[in-house]
Structures are given as structure tokens and as C-alpha cells.
Amino acid sequence: MIAQVIVDVAAKQTDRVFEYHIPKELTDVAVGSRVVVPFGRRKVQGFVVGISETTSYTGKLKDLLVVIDELPPLTPELIALSKTLADKIFSYRITILQSMLPRVMKANYRKILVPLTDEIKENTLFKGEPLDLNEVSDLETIIKIKKLIKNNQAKIEYLVENKAKKKQVTAYLLTKTRTEYQDILGGIRTTAKNQRALLNNIVEKYNEYPKLGSTIESELGISSSTLRAAEKKGWLLKKEQEIYRNPLKDFESNASKHSVRLNSEQLDALNSIGTSIEEKEAKTFLLEGITGSGKTEVYLHAISTTLEQNRNALMLVPEISLTPQMVKQVKERFGDNVAVLHSGLSEGEKYDEWRRIRRGEAQVVVGARSAIFAPLKNIGLIVIDEEHESSYKQNDTPRYHARDVALLRSKFHNCPVVLGSATPSLSSRARAQKGRYELLRLTKRANQRSLPKVDLIDLKTVEFAGGQFDLSIPLVDAIKEKIAKKEQVILLLNRRGFASFMLCRNCGFVLKCPNCDISLTLHKDTGQMQCHYCGHKEPIPRKCPHCQSEKIRFLGTGTQKVQEELETLLPDAKILRMDVDTTRRKGSYKKILDSFGNHQADILLGTQMIAKGLDFPNVTLVGVINADTALSLPDFNSSEKTFDLLTQVAGRAGRAEKTGRVMIQTYNPENYAIKLAQNQDYEGFYQKEMQVRFQGNYPPFFYTTLITVTSKNEQSAAKEAFVIKRKLMRELHAPTIILGPTPSSVAKIKNQYYYQILVKYKYEPKLHELLHQIQDDAQLAQKRGLNIYIDNEPERIM
CATH class of the missing domain: 3.30.70.360 (Alpha-Beta Plaits)
Structure with missing residues (x-):
């Protein structure tokens, strides 16, 4: 048999199929397998993309060397998808195949020097082991190595290492019958308390074994030495056992069968989607629903319908910060059937969740952009929540859009795709207008409450509280009023850090990044100036680096400065900040959102990550510190991004019984994107922006x-x-x-x-x-x- 392999070398010359002979002993080779193959003088990893009985190659094929995984990590569908995508997005196929896997499953290559004679093995260069050439840098050692190779005393070899590791734990199995353990217990002296406790546990809970060693120790209060002694006596058999790392251990584990009653609009939408699920139609729905209209409930009911058809469901969310709340809802509904994939997981957790999905042990997958490549079989539904979000597009190679990949997978599995948003992207809405997507509308909030009242505050005329010109008096007064009522506030400023740049008032010098054409941002909490593009950091200057003048100022604003000002103006208020700087550590997203949800804080201040998807019943005021940040970007869709952001964040207010209010601070209150966002008028914005795009020859017209x-x-x-x-x-x-x-x-x-x-x-x-x-x-x-x-x-x- 012949294996067609795409090798792990991203280059024009290697962006094709290479053929290898499959030795008889390698019986587990299949399409989608990761393999190690000889390639020139080295060994490389590759993916099997096809298997045939014959070849047109006239020479002798090299043997395929190793199959890395027990189960091929990629399905035949994903292998075929990689070929289609490579052509569409102008990327090498191996780059796409690697993107489909968790990072820990990518090959680790080592270049080593191996001694060829017993005499050279004893050389101090080797110390009994092959020499890792990646660690050699000094010229003297390099000269010695070249001499050994020239004299045929050593040779270079290439190793392919698998970084993915399974988590192993120690488990103890029983070796005897319950009656035999009772007899042993009868012969143990009463002073051997630990041994008697262990044997009593075995007799009473015989059917619960095998048990993890850590579980036995914690339940009985005994040490590992007792277990080792029991193993020596032949009472127990120790065995290493694989377990999954569980990223959902902090979420509710009991599946809840309760079902929210849907209103007539939700039912109509669900019926349309449900029909396509049952009839296995590759149909795309655009679910356009105002904020708070219950789109998530439509998703969950549609997923239930999918599972009833014995098919699997894939659901994407745009931000990691949305994942905890969304996962909580999905987990409560579907229990252990749920797997999660996003960049907030550890490498081990991602690897284990991936394997659970590939083994068919999870029927519902929730995740961010890369989860679109989850190795699910028999997909019956794909949901993309907040489909307008730009985070669904990968900004570096391979530059795929999750929505486009979803449509390709939909055709393969004959399943519907549901694109949901309160502010659909213009391209999606235009496709719905032309009938390429089916438009489903939710025009009222699920709880029958009205949309929040939105006020625009003109920063050109208003008076400010404090001395930083960030918080207007009307906004601060409204915050105080809500906190006095024990209600909560969300504040949005889509700019992190303390100050945007440093300016010398004497010579006009602006401190820039040495690597990028951008000013450094002041981060007061770390005491550094930082570049948000390359990560360059340097100490905060006390003098102008150009003219040595002490007349320097830090201008502009960010979430850190607003937090400091709020703490001055509202000393009794508890404030949580949520931006890239406060959410670097694993689990920090969930910790902040849980704290705010439990009313351990009055104000949640953050960047755009707090603008969508969050649902807190006690939030009655949303404030936008500066609505103009996106408007100033030199991009054709800056108005659309501004409208989306303002409409989405406004929807965080008044989602339960209490009436909501939104206050938007802006220097451009007459701008159509801001004016229409005030009324949450998506239809008006769509018509206006389409005219602008038509005049400028921009998407969706071009x-x-x-x-x-x-x-x-x-x-x-x-x-x-x-x-x-x-x-x-x-x-x-x-x-x-x-x-x-x-x-x-x-x-x-x-x-x-x-x-x-x-x-x-x-x-x-x-x-x-x-x-x-x-x-x-x-x-x-x-x-x-x-x-x-x-x-x-x-x-x-x-």
C-alpha cells in the first residue's frame, strides 16, 4: 500500500503530495494520520492525505517510518477541507493542516550529533549521550564537530519528537474477591489502623474499585506508604492510568432538563432551523435579533434538536471572555456532552479536549475561532454567535475566516449554519437580502422589557468631574445614583493602559517604540512604557530623552487612568477592570466575571471584551467613556465597527426586571453611526452605510x-x-x-x-x-x- 503524505516543510517545492511505501507492520495507517517519514537527509513529520494500492512512480519508494497517534487526529473531511482552503486563501497546505491541531501536537525537531565509534563516545563532547546541536553556539565546539564529521567519527541525525503528553495518574486495582478481603481483615491486628481502614474501605466499596491513589489517600486519611505496603502484600495492583484534564471542572456538572418557554418569534426561528436539521439541509440562516431577544435560547433549543437526531453540534463565540458565560449555559443544559476549545486553556487541556472530540466522547463543542476545525463527525448544526465580529478572521497565516470554513463544513455534513447577531455584518445582511441566506428576525426582548434609554453626552460642551477630562459630571452622577440603589454599572473604554503617549512640552518629542512606528503607551501598574504591537518595554522617563527637559506630559487615556480617576471620585465603589493586562493569567476571565456576577463589585470597567454576550441582571447603567476611538481609524468599516460596538454594549443594560440606561460620551454626536446607535436602529444604519460603501466601491459591492x-x-x-x-x-x-x-x-x-x-x-x-x-x-x-x-x-x- 502507498501513503500520500503532505510533509511538514512549508515551501513552494514541497507544497504537494509525496508518496511512501507502507510497511506491513504499520497496520494503523489511515487518512488523517500523523506520521514520520524520511525526507532527504532528515526525518520530518507529515500527514497522510490519501492511501492507494498503486503508484505511477517508477523508482523505489521510501518506507514510512512511524505512525505517531493511536487514532488519526484529523478526519478525512478535514484533510479534504485543507486542500480547498489552501487554494482559496493562498496558503501552503501544511500550514492549514497544522492550524487544525492544538499547538502541542505540532512536531518538535531536534538536530543531534551521534558518535560512530566507541572511542568517540567517551569524548567529553558527548558525555555518554548524543549532542544536541541546537544548544551549541561557541566557535571552538563547532570546529571540533566539523572535524569529527569530516573524519567519519560522528554524524548528524534529525529527530522528530511528539510534544503532546497524556496525563497519567496512579490507580489501584483489586486482586481478590470480597470474601478473601474479609478474611484478610479478620487477621489484621487492631493497632494497624491504616491497613484496617484500607481493607474496610475495599470490603464496603468493593464495586467502586479501581480507584485513584490520590482519592484513596484523601478519603481515608492514609499515606502512600500504606498503599505501597498493600501492593507488596498482593492486596492491590498498581497501574498507571490516563485521565483527561478537565477545563470545565469549575462549572456546574449536572445537566438541567428545564427548558425556557420561547416566545412566538423565537419559536418561528427555531422551527425554520429545526426543519433544516431534520431534513439535513446545507442552509445558512441569519438570526438578526436585538440585544436581549433570546438568541442564545434559540441556539440551545436547536442544539437539543440536533442531539435528538443523534448528530453533533458546533458553536463558536468571538471572545474568550464570552466563553465562561456561554459554556455555563451550554454545560447546564447538556452536561458532560460538552467540550470547549479556546486559547484560554492550557496546552494539556486543549490536547485532552481535542482527543475527547476526536474519540466521539463529546457531542457539543463550544469555542472561539480555531474551534471551527474541531474534529467532529456527523455535524448536524453549526452556530456562529456575534457573527459580525472581526475576531473570526485570522490576521496571520493562514488567513481563514471561521464563517467561510463553517459554510464549507456545512456542505460536507449537509447541516444548517446559524449566524447570529444584533448587528449583522453588512456582507451577511446583503446576502440575506439577496436570498442566499434565510433572514430570521427577533424584534423584541425575550422578557418583554423595552430597550434601554440611550443619552448622548457632547464632550465639547459638558463639564468634567475630576481633572482628567475623561468622566463627565452627568455620567458620574448617574453612576453614584445606581450604586446608591445597589445596582451595577458597566463602563467601556476601548483603549488599555494609562496614557497613550509621552510628549515633551519643550521640544515636542514623542517617545516611540524602537521597533514600530507607534508611540509607547504608559502602563502605570507595571511602571513601564509599552508597545502594544511588539511588546517592547522600557522604564517611564523622568526627563525628555531628546532634550533632557523635565517638562514632559503623558497624554491620552486608557482603562488604567479611568480606573484611578473612578477610585478618586467614588472611593467607596468596588471596581473591576477587564482588559488584556488583567486577563493574562489562566482563568482570569472567569474569575472577574464571576466576581461581578456575584455583586462583589459595583463597576466593571473594560475594553471591547465586555461589550457583547454578557448577561448580568443587576446592570442598569452602561457608560461609554469615548465613542470615537474606532471612528478615527483609517479603515473602510470604521463606522460599522463603531455602530456594532455601541449597540452591543448598550444591550448589556436593563436585561432583567430593572430599567436600563445608557450614556455615550462623544465628540461627534452628529455622526450617523453614533446617532443611529443611540436609537439601536440597525435598519437605518444598514441603509446609510450601504450607500457609503456603494459610493466608495467597497464590500459588499466589491x-x-x-x-x-x-x-x-x-x-x-x-x-x-x-x-x-x-x-x-x-x-x-x-x-x-x-x-x-x-x-x-x-x-x-x-x-x-x-x-x-x-x-x-x-x-x-x-x-x-x-x-x-x-x-x-x-x-x-x-x-x-x-x-x-x-x-x-x-x-x-x-
Whole structure:
């Protein structure tokens, strides 16, 4: 038998299938298996993408060496999907295959020097073991190594190591009958308390064995020495046993069969989705529901319908911060059938959840973007909550959009996709208007409460509380009023840190990142200036680094500064801050949200991660510190992002019995995105923004492709970008539009200069092949220090 293998070498020359002979002893090779194969002088990992009985190759095929996993980690569907995606998003196939797996399952390669004679084995260089060449850096040792290789006294070998480790625990099995243990117990002296406690436990709870050693020790209050003694006497048999790490151990474990009564709109939506589930239709639904309209309940009922059909369900959420609340609801409804996949898990937890899914031990998967590749079989429903969110698009290679992958998986499994949002993306809504998606609407809140009242505060005319010009007096008064009533407040500022930049009032110097074309942000809690692009940090200056003047100021604002000001203005209020800086540690998202949910804080202050999906009954006021942060971005969809964010965060108020209120601070109260968000008027915004997009020839009226060229040398990046543009101009013609090349809005990131070309087109048959040529040429450009990236339908053009 012949295995077709994609090898773990991301290059133009290796982006194809290689064939290997399958030895008779390797009976467990299947499509989707991870294998180790010889490749040139080294060994590499690869994926089996096909198996055949014959080959057209006339020479002798090399043998496949090792099958890494007991069960192939990827399904045949995912293997086929990788080929389709590679063509669509201009990526090497191996890169997509690796993206489908948890990071811990990626190969770890080691280059070692192996001695070839007994004499050389005793050389101090080896110390009885092969030498890891990755750890060698000094010139003297390198010269010695070269001499050994030249004299055939040592050779270089390449090892492929599997980083994924199973969690093993010690379990104890019984070796005798219950009657035999009773007889042994009768012969044990009364002073041997630990042994008698163990034997009593075995007799009384005979059917509960085998048991974990740690469980026995904690239940009986005995030490491991007692268990070792029991093993020596032949009472117990010790065995290493694999267990799953459980990321859901802090969630309620009992599945709840109670069902929320749906209103007529929810029932209509559910019936439409349910029909497609039962009839196995690859149909896409756009569930457009105002905030608080009960979209989640529609999802949960639809998942129940899917499970009743003995099929599996996949549900995506955009932010890790949403996952705890969403997982809690799904876990309460479906119990141990639920698995979770997101970047907040440890590597071990991700590995174990992945294997649970692959083994068919979980029927419902909840996760963020990468969970779209969960190795589920027999999928009956795919849900993408908050489908408008840009976080569903991967910003680096491979640049896939989870929604596009969901539609491909839907066709394979003949199952519906439900895209849910209070503010659908314009592209999704336009597809619904054309009938490509079926539009389902929820126009009223599930609890029959009205939407919160939204007030705009014009920062150009209002008076401020405190001295920082962040919090207006009306907003602070409203916060005080809510706290006095024992109600809670959510405050949004989509900018972290303390101050945006440092300015010298004497010479005008702004402290910038040495690696990026961006100012450093002051982080007062760590006492550092920090770059939010590359992570560069340096101490807070006391003098201007340029002219040594002490007349420096820290301008702009962030969540840290607002928190400090709130603590001054409201000394008795308990404030929680939720941003990237406070949620770095594992479990921090859940800890903050649980604390706020248990009313251990009055105010939750955060960035956009608090703007959507959260449901706290006691929140009656939402304040937006500055609604203009996204409006100033040089991007075609900045108005859409502003409208989405404001509408979503406004929906966090008044979700239960108490009336909600929203206060939005802005310098642009007449801007249509802010004005329409005040009334939560999605229909009005859709009509207005579609006119703007039509006039500017932007999506959804045009398709877009962004080509980015980067280099450490700015002239080289610009020159290559113009070469690419000329190539495009020769092949493409009107009405296709080619913009650029221009420097990115942040021209330098991590010491790389960025130049961009934007192609806008309606129908361009030559473009696909042309982009693949550019992708192939990128490898040659890389040798000249250039990187070329192709992004189909980019979420950001900056």
C-alpha cells in the first residue's frame, strides 16, 4: 500500500503530495494520520492525505517510518477541507493542516550529533549521550564537530519528537474477591489502623474499585506508604492510568432538563432551523435579533434538536471572555456532552479536549475561532454567535475566516449554519437580502422589557468631574445614583493602559517604540512604557530623552487612568477592570466575571471584551467613556465597527426586571453611526452605510484582496510592491480597481516596513491564478529579505 503524505516543510517545492511505501507492520495507517517519514537527509513529520494500492512512480519508494497517534487526529473531511482552503486563501497546505491541531501536537525537531565509534563516545563532547546541536553556539565546539564529521567519527541525525503528553495518574486495582478481603481483615491486628481502614474501605466499596491513589489517600486519611505496603502484600495492583484534564471542572456538572418557554418569534426561528436539521439541509440562516431577544435560547433549543437526531453540534463565540458565560449555559443544559476549545486553556487541556472530540466522547463543542476545525463527525448544526465580529478572521497565516470554513463544513455534513447577531455584518445582511441566506428576525426582548434609554453626552460642551477630562459630571452622577440603589454599572473604554503617549512640552518629542512606528503607551501598574504591537518595554522617563527637559506630559487615556480617576471620585465603589493586562493569567476571565456576577463589585470597567454576550441582571447603567476611538481609524468599516460596538454594549443594560440606561460620551454626536446607535436602529444604519460603501466601491459591492509586502528596508518593500502592481495592471482591467502601493497606517511593525496594494473587483477571472503566481514568487522574494502576504476579503485595510 502507498501513503500520500503532505510533509511538514512549508515551501513552494514541497507544497504537494509525496508518496511512501507502507510497511506491513504499520497496520494503523489511515487518512488523517500523523506520521514520520524520511525526507532527504532528515526525518520530518507529515500527514497522510490519501492511501492507494498503486503508484505511477517508477523508482523505489521510501518506507514510512512511524505512525505517531493511536487514532488519526484529523478526519478525512478535514484533510479534504485543507486542500480547498489552501487554494482559496493562498496558503501552503501544511500550514492549514497544522492550524487544525492544538499547538502541542505540532512536531518538535531536534538536530543531534551521534558518535560512530566507541572511542568517540567517551569524548567529553558527548558525555555518554548524543549532542544536541541546537544548544551549541561557541566557535571552538563547532570546529571540533566539523572535524569529527569530516573524519567519519560522528554524524548528524534529525529527530522528530511528539510534544503532546497524556496525563497519567496512579490507580489501584483489586486482586481478590470480597470474601478473601474479609478474611484478610479478620487477621489484621487492631493497632494497624491504616491497613484496617484500607481493607474496610475495599470490603464496603468493593464495586467502586479501581480507584485513584490520590482519592484513596484523601478519603481515608492514609499515606502512600500504606498503599505501597498493600501492593507488596498482593492486596492491590498498581497501574498507571490516563485521565483527561478537565477545563470545565469549575462549572456546574449536572445537566438541567428545564427548558425556557420561547416566545412566538423565537419559536418561528427555531422551527425554520429545526426543519433544516431534520431534513439535513446545507442552509445558512441569519438570526438578526436585538440585544436581549433570546438568541442564545434559540441556539440551545436547536442544539437539543440536533442531539435528538443523534448528530453533533458546533458553536463558536468571538471572545474568550464570552466563553465562561456561554459554556455555563451550554454545560447546564447538556452536561458532560460538552467540550470547549479556546486559547484560554492550557496546552494539556486543549490536547485532552481535542482527543475527547476526536474519540466521539463529546457531542457539543463550544469555542472561539480555531474551534471551527474541531474534529467532529456527523455535524448536524453549526452556530456562529456575534457573527459580525472581526475576531473570526485570522490576521496571520493562514488567513481563514471561521464563517467561510463553517459554510464549507456545512456542505460536507449537509447541516444548517446559524449566524447570529444584533448587528449583522453588512456582507451577511446583503446576502440575506439577496436570498442566499434565510433572514430570521427577533424584534423584541425575550422578557418583554423595552430597550434601554440611550443619552448622548457632547464632550465639547459638558463639564468634567475630576481633572482628567475623561468622566463627565452627568455620567458620574448617574453612576453614584445606581450604586446608591445597589445596582451595577458597566463602563467601556476601548483603549488599555494609562496614557497613550509621552510628549515633551519643550521640544515636542514623542517617545516611540524602537521597533514600530507607534508611540509607547504608559502602563502605570507595571511602571513601564509599552508597545502594544511588539511588546517592547522600557522604564517611564523622568526627563525628555531628546532634550533632557523635565517638562514632559503623558497624554491620552486608557482603562488604567479611568480606573484611578473612578477610585478618586467614588472611593467607596468596588471596581473591576477587564482588559488584556488583567486577563493574562489562566482563568482570569472567569474569575472577574464571576466576581461581578456575584455583586462583589459595583463597576466593571473594560475594553471591547465586555461589550457583547454578557448577561448580568443587576446592570442598569452602561457608560461609554469615548465613542470615537474606532471612528478615527483609517479603515473602510470604521463606522460599522463603531455602530456594532455601541449597540452591543448598550444591550448589556436593563436585561432583567430593572430599567436600563445608557450614556455615550462623544465628540461627534452628529455622526450617523453614533446617532443611529443611540436609537439601536440597525435598519437605518444598514441603509446609510450601504450607500457609503456603494459610493466608495467597497464590500459588499466589491470583493477585495489585500497584498502586503514587508521588509526591514523600506525602499525594498516599496520597490517590490510597485513590481507587483505593474504585474496586476498588465493582467487586470476595469472595472477592477487597484489602489496603492501605500505604506500601512502603522508603517513599521517589529522592524518590518509594510506596503499595501488593495485590489477591488466584481468579477475577475484572471485574478485567482495571478495571486497564486505572486504566492509562488514570494518564496524567491524571501531570499531577498522580503515577505509577501495575500489576504482575501480582509477585515482590516490599514
